[in-house]
Amino acid sequence: TRWRGGYIGAVTRMGVRFRGVSVTEAIFSFKTSILFTFYLFQEDVYVATTKNLIDGVIAGYNATVFAYGPTGAGKTYTMLGLDSEPGIYIRTLNDLFRAIEDTTEDLDCSVYMSYIEIYNEMIRDLLNPSSGYLELREDAKGEIRIAGITEFSTCNAKEIMALLTKGNKQRTQESTAANKTSSRSHAILQVTVKQKSRVKDINEEVRVGKLFMVDLAGTERASQTQNRGKRMKEGAHINRSLLALANCINALSEKGGKGAQFVNYRDSKLTRLLKDALGGNSRTVMITHISPASTNFEESRNTLVYADKAKNIRNKVKRNLMNVSYHLAQYTRIIADLRSEIDRLRAKIDQQSQEQQKGEKADIPEIQAEVQQYSHGELALLQEQLLSAFREQMEIRRSLMELENCNMELHIDTSRHLLTISDWERDRARARRGRDEVTGEKTDRDKEEEQGSGPEEPQYVTAAREEIGPLLAEQRKTMELKRKLEEKLLNMKLKSSKIEELLSKCISNHEQRDILTLLCKVHELELEKTEIQSAVLCKENVLRAKDFIIQRHEQQRTLCDDIIHQQKALIEDQGLCVPEELQELYSLYFCELSDGSIDQILNLHTFTTNPRAVSFYLISSFLPHLPFPLICFLNIHFKSLGSVRFLLFNCTHKYGGVRCSLYHFILKIKRKSITFVALRIHLYLI
Numbered sequence: 001t002r003w004r005g006g007y008i009g010a011v012t013r014m015g016v017r018f019r020g021v022s023v024t025e026a027i028f029s030f031k032t033s034i035l036f037t038f039y040l041f042q043e044d045v046y047v048a049t050t051k052n053l054i055d056g057v058i059a060g061y062n063a064t065v066f067a068y069g070p071t072g073a074g075k076t077y078t079m080l081g082l083d084s085e086p087g088i089y090i091r092t093l094n095d096l097f098r099a100i101e102d103t104t105e106d107l108d109c110s111v112y113m114s115y116i117e118i119y120n121e122m123i124r125d126l127l128n129p130s131s132g133y134l135e136l137r138e139d140a141k142g143e144i145r146i147a148g149i150t151e152f153s154t155c156n157a158k159e160i161m162a163l164l165t166k167g168n169k170q171r172t173q174e175s176t177a178a179n180k181t182s183s184r185s186h187a188i189l190q191v192t193v194k195q196k197s198r199v200k201d202i203n204e205e206v207r208v209g210k211l212f213m214v215d216l217a218g219t220e221r222a223s224q225t226q227n228r229g230k231r232m233k234e235g236a237h238i239n240r241s242l243l244a245l246a247n248c249i250n251a252l253s254e255k256g257g258k259g260a261q262f263v264n265y266r267d268s269k270l271t272r273l274l275k276d277a278l279g280g281n282s283r284t285v286m287i288t289h290i291s292p293a294s295t296n297f298e299e300s301r302n303t304l305v306y307a308d309k310a311k312n313i314r315n316k317v318k319r320n321l322m323n324v325s326y327h328l329a330q331y332t333r334i335i336a337d338l339r340s341e342i343d344r345l346r347a348k349i350d351q352q353s354q355e356q357q358k359g360e361k362a363d364i365p366e367i368q369a370e371v372q373q374y375s376h377g378e379l380a381l382l383q384e385q386l387l388s389a390f391r392e393q394m395e396i397r398r399s400l401m402e403l404e405n406c407n408m409e410l411h412i413d414t415s416r417h418l419l420t421i422s423d424w425e426r427d428r429a430r431a432r433r434g435r436d437e438v439t440g441e442k443t444d445r446d447k448e449e450e451q452g453s454g455p456e457e458p459q460y461v462t463a464a465r466e467e468i469g470p471l472l473a474e475q476r477k478t479m480e481l482k483r484k485l486e487e488k489l490l491n492m493k494l495k496s497s498k499i500e501e502l503l504s505k506c507i508s509n510h511e512q513r514d515i516l517t518l519l520c521k522v523h524e525l526e527l528e529k530t531e532i533q534s535a536v537l538c539k540e541n542v543l544r545a546k547d548f549i550i551q552r553h554e555q556q557r558t559l560c561d562d563i564i565h566q567q568k569a570l571i572e573d574q575g576l577c578v579p580e581e582l583q584e585l586y587s588l589y590f591c592e593l594s595d596g597s598i599d600q601i602l603n604l605h606t607f608t609t610n611p612r613a614v615s616f617y618l619i620s621s622f623l624p625h626l627p628f629p630l631i632c633f634l635n636i637h638f639k640s641l642g643s644v645r646f647l648l649f650n651c652t653h654k655y656g657g658v659r660c661s662l663y664h665f666i667l668k669i670k671r672k673s674i675t676f677v678a679l680r681i682h683l684y685l686i
């Protein structure tokens, strides 16, 4: 994804010339993306730059919009705007909430907002100014986070607007000679949209889309702003961070060309925070502002140079999907682990029973001595500790599974890149050998290639080489995390056995047996749950494989259709005589095509994962076109009872007159996070 951008300036009424060049000419000497003029409405600027990022954010992509340019050129006006002409912030938030409301997917959605400013290289929370200056931290995944930042979770646009207004009041603005309301800081508004399936199961999909909207402070020349003292110091900080930003843009724009440039994000907090937006996983729009005044010619030119370079930056966007696709082998391991634990607990319970039987034969004073003075409260506490230790173990086991999955994905990505490189190298070597065979000797080109100065490597190969390093680093990181988790799991197991030991010393055999039985039950339930998840996964895999086969067949069928049509046309054109048998086959083929029954069967398969689509399909297309009595069985797993009702209501309601019976067997297992509804529909249409 290339960066997109627009230039804003009052070029239409400019006739000013500087060093023989007019501002208009200067702008058009760059490959302009979109050019806006001073007189353009805020809505137009918003639509052309930002509006189409919203769907992406909802789908789980990151996006960034930032306003760049010299002081007084209109950045704050574009981003924040006026009450009568609101800017990008408000328009985006409005549309974002509207889009969330309109979404038909069965997802729980939450929106979080944070708003900060970077003033004199210090980070201030504009929504919670009393929290003082905040620090930047790098988390285990290498992502930059602001420690202690306030993230407001809101569910309506009005609330978020109120927060925005509150934050804006806190922003540092001062009057300078260049701008009466000059922003002395960079302001970053971050909106995170998090969506997850309403029903928790192993296919639970969590989408996280982040949108950054940045109003940068403007580059300033002391002579122009006539700043002194505090204002001058602010200006120096602003210029320094903007220089760091410009350096990053420089390095990133050259990265796509020859040799990988080092991109130094660490030079300022601004670039560290915008690392992803600048050269990572984000769809980025840069809105460049320039001033029409001839006195600002040099700044306008510089600004345009950076904007032009920025257009060469290519970011790699990927959807932030956390699809919990557990592996069967991992389930098997957990199941085996739980089974052995259950066996151990059962053996212990048997041993307790035997000891109790022996004890019953013993004297009553001995039994009394065995039972320690343990109060009910303390006993319950120990019991709770034991259970929570077990729960924690299960959490760690699941985290380990996720890490393993993540590691596998990284491994696959690395292999893919290695394959790209080796493919290219093999093709290059083959081409060289081909040339050698033709000429019988080494050409200058071959010699150059051998010395490493041959034809330029394609960009995708260079990109693959660059990706391998970070991927390996990431793999090392996940391995380290895994090691720590395994250590933690071991410690948890030790902790549990210590509690068990303590229990056996403190309480009677009878009570011990009760607790062990309870523990056993918990393990059994967990085992059952894991087995169900594993079975569902198995089924999913089979379905996915079938989908793939169907897709391949579908492609093959399209190809065959094409061939048949072309052959038929050829036969007709040439007036060839067709054998009777073939003619019959043609009739059968065209008859199936015209009644659409094959498409219906294919569609039926595709739709079975989406209840709303099933019902829509049944209502709108399938039923009225049925040419013959049909009994149709659909086995569908629905994510909620609501969707089942939706389907039943629509089918029975709309087709009350048709003999259409729906039998449904609803099986609802609600144990912790598993809820699934199985529905069987029998349609009898005569």
Ligand SMILES: Nc1ncnc2c1ncn2[C@@H]1O[C@H](COP(=O)(O)OP(=O)(O)OP(=O)(O)O)[C@@H](O)[C@H]1O
Pocket: 038, 039, 069, 070, 071, 072, 073, 074, 075, 076, 077, 078, 179, 181, 182, 183, 184, 216, 217, 218, 219, 289
């Ligand atoms: N397109 C426009 N239409 C009307 N007024 C504008 C427009 N662009 C800018 N202005 C006005 O020009 C003045 C300076 O604009 P603004 O404060 O947005 O500049 P800036 O680039 O953010 O400056 P700084 O970097 O110093 O913060 C403001 O009073 C603003 O309202």
